[in-house]
Amino acid sequence: MSDNQSLLSRRNALKCMAYGGAGTLFALSGGVFTPIDLAMARTYDESKEGKALGKPLFVQISDTHIGFNKEANPDVNGTLTQTIDIVNGMSEQPALIIHTGDITHLSKPAEFDLAQQLLSRLRTTELHTVPGEHDTTDATVTEYFNRFGKASDNKGYYSFDHAGVHFLALVNVLQFKPGGLGTLGQDQLAWVAADLKGRSASMPIVVFAHMPLWTIYEPWGWGTGDADQLMSQLRRFGSVTVLNGHIHQIVQKVEGNITLHTARSTAYPQPLAGEGAGPGPLKVAAELLPKMLGVTSVDVVKHPRSLMLNDTTLA
Amino acid sequence: MILKHYRTSFALIGLAALGCATTLGPTSAWAAEEPKVLIKDFMFAPMSLTVKAGTTVTWVNMDDEPHNVISDAGLFRSGGFDTNDSFSYKFDKPGTYHVTCSIHPRMVATIVVE
Numbered sequence: 001m002s003d004n005q006s007l008l009s010r011r012n013a014l015k016c017m018a019y020g021g022a023g024t025l026f027a028l029s030g031g032v033f034t035p036i037d038l039a040m041a042r043t044y045d046e047s048k049e050g051k052a053l054g055k056p057l058f059v060q061i062s063d064t065h066i067g068f069n070k071e072a073n074p075d076v077n078g079t080l081t082q083t084i085d086i087v088n089g090m091s092e093q094p095a096l097i098i099h100t101g102d103i104t105h106l107s108k109p110a111e112f113d114l115a116q117q118l119l120s121r122l123r124t125t126e127l128h129t130v131p132g133e134h135d136t137t138d139a140t141v142t143e144y145f146n147r148f149g150k151a152s153d154n155k156g157y158y159s160f161d162h163a164g165v166h167f168l169a170l171v172n173v174l175q176f177k178p179g180g181l182g183t184l185g186q187d188q189l190a191w192v193a194a195d196l197k198g199r200s201a202s203m204p205i206v207v208f209a210h211m212p213l214w215t216i217y218e219p220w221g222w223g224t225g226d227a228d229q230l231m232s233q234l235r236r237f238g239s240v241t242v243l244n245g246h247i248h249q250i251v252q253k254v255e256g257n258i259t260l261h262t263a264r265s266t267a268y269p270q271p272l273a274g275e276g277a278g279p280g281p282l283k284v285a286a287e288l289l290p291k292m293l294g295v296t297s298v299d300v301v302k303h304p305r306s307l308m309l310n311d312t313t314l315a
Numbered sequence: 316m317i318l319k320h321y322r323t324s325f326a327l328i329g330l331a332a333l334g335c336a337t338t339l340g341p342t343s344a345w346a347a348e349e350p351k352v353l354i355k356d357f358m359f360a361p362m363s364l365t366v367k368a369g370t371t372v373t374w375v376n377m378d379d380e381p382h383n384v385i386s387d388a389g390l391f392r393s394g395g396f397d398t399n400d401s402f403s404y405k406f407d408k409p410g411t412y413h414v415t416c417s418i419h420p421r422m423v424a425t426i427v428v429e
Binding site: 070071105107133137138139176177180181219220221277278280281 | 356380397417418420
């Protein structure tokens, strides 16, 4: 009986980890990035821990899926708006916003227009994006690039510097191999090598792309087939943070100086790897969804110089 | 007005009956002419289909998640289509055609055109 109960609560705890918070805030603390769940950001702002974390550099928003209207969340506009309200309510505004893809659900012009209209409410106006596979399903693959292609000369991938941090925006949703994972491709990998050449190893690097840049669950395509060729270029740097979306839940991995982290969606949760038929929207009772969105807490790193990232979700 | 309404209803019932025929009986004449591939639980069903040249194949999405259908050889690429929406393509030339869903590239299927 007690075993069953403990199994059940563990199962619930695991399930809760799949339920989304509003977004992820990153603060630079002692040279490493610490993700803080946005739902807690205001609380931490006022706490001593919050002050110790330093100035927020950027916020990562992911998988807004504007256009989705199924049972798992009939109001994705509303949950994105709530996310934006939380970001706008932060006492110190981040310098920039990163959207890690699946801006829209079906790559429709009206969905992109609505997403841009909603995102324009952010007080922070500098927005950097990468496409998700849902943003590139239009037959001609032009809707995303018409709107966001400028930064990259329509390649999709680009880099920029901010506050001494080098950012790499990568695309791994355009060259799918049937039956396989996402792909960066040789052209992009060669571009990364040229971009990183001669850069000081002490410069913090942030890499963002839609699909996870390590294999989380191959049967559902949760990974990037040629990510190893990217990682081998990043290993010489002292602080590398890799940010992805796609799987609508937080999964993390630390490998030497490289921290890999997937963000929650603002739209709907997805099941844990391998639970159910596939990586579709996870339906929960309508009254449960906002509660699940609201119950996330995050452990704050106690030793700023250690690369310890914790996202703990509590029921 | 009432008559028109009835006619619409009958048309819908007719369509529903045809839909049943295709899922239940692949040997029915209608199914042989206009085969359907159902997309359900992130799989094409059937995963292998043989048709005569000139046949139009229709993919119907039964999932709560959008899918698309892309020819590996670059012959065609559907847009993403949502629940209960469909995409059709007419196969004119004999050959073996591999298709995938670029949103979920684990989904693969083969169409053999005779």
